[in-house]
Amino acid sequence: MRRRARGFTLVELITTMILIGILSAVAIPRLSGTSSFSERGFRDGVFTALSHARRVAVASRRFVCVSITSSIVTVTRDLGTNPEAAASVSCTAPVPLPGAGSGCSANAVCAPNGVAAGGTAIVVFDPLGRSITTPNTVAPATVTISNQADITVAAETGYVQ
Numbered sequence: 032m033r034r035r036a037r038g039f040t041l042v043e044l045i046t047t048m049i050l051i052g053i054l055s056a057v058a059i060p061r062l063s064g065t066s067s068f069s070e071r072g073f074r075d076g077v078f079t080a081l082s083h084a085r086r087v088a089v090a091s092r093r094f095v096c097v098s099i100t101s102s103i104v105t106v107t108r109d110l111g112t113n114p115e116a117a118a119s120v121s122c123t124a125p126v127p128l129p130g131a132g133s134g135c136s137a138n139a140v141c142a143p144n145g146v147a148a149g150g151t152a153i154v155v156f157d158p159l160g161r162s163i164t165t166p167n168t169v170a171p172a173t174v175t176i177s178n179q180a181d182i183t184v185a186a187e188t189g190y191v192q
Contacts, residue, residue, distance in 0.1 A: 067178070069143040074176040076140035077104050077148060080128055081174070081184060081191045087126050088156035088189075096122030097154040099174055101147040105139040120155060150174040150181070160189040 039047075081097055084106045088095040094109040107122040125138035135141035142148060151172040155163050162184045164170040172184040184191050 066145055070146050070177055070179050073140070073142050073146045073148070074179040074182065077174055077176065078182055078191060079130075080104050080106050080140050081154065081182065083128055084126065084154070085156045085160050085184075085189045085191065088158060089160040092158040094120045094122060094158065095126060095156045096120070097156075099148055099150065099152055099154070101149065102142045103135070103139050104148060105136070107138065122155075145177075147177050148174060151184075154184055156189055162186055162189050 077099075084095045084097045087093075087106075087108065091108065093111070096107050096109070098105045098107070106126040106128060108124045108126050109120050109122050110124050111119060111121065125136070127137045128140065151174060154172040154174075157163050161169050162172050164172075169186045171186040174182040174184075176182070182191065
């Protein structure tokens with residue numbers, strides 16, 4: 032009686048090695064980068080900062096400013112005594128953000144390395160929660176994050192989407 036050989040044939044081994052080589056060339060570069068996660072996390076942080084700024088403006092009946100640079104987004108509030116005086120908005124008081132990240136101040140969201148923000152430089156929410164550009168001029172705002180969907184602030188409602 033003849034025994035049957037166990038193991039793989041040479042053709043099966045070569046085919047398996049070719050398939051593993053193709054998969055490693057395609058899949059590993061996609062798994063090693065975390066930039067898309069960093070970009071999405073920064074976008075979510077900016078979205079939260081804008082939404083929180085609008086809520087603070089309505090709740091405190093004061094102007095709240097969101098300053099946007101390429102690497103940091105800060106939220107400050109006007110301490111003026113007349114909430115209707117849009118001509119003299121001076122946002123100087125920091126507004127603490129919920130869940131502020133490490134390495135940044137309590138009123139800011141910092142961009143990770145390789146991620147940048149752009150668009151409207153300063154978004155001001157009036158006491159009614161509207162997005163304004165100049166005194167009594169309601170206007171929409173747009174914030175762009177690298178490789179992510181834009182964040183828009185509706186003019187009349189201040190709704191962040």
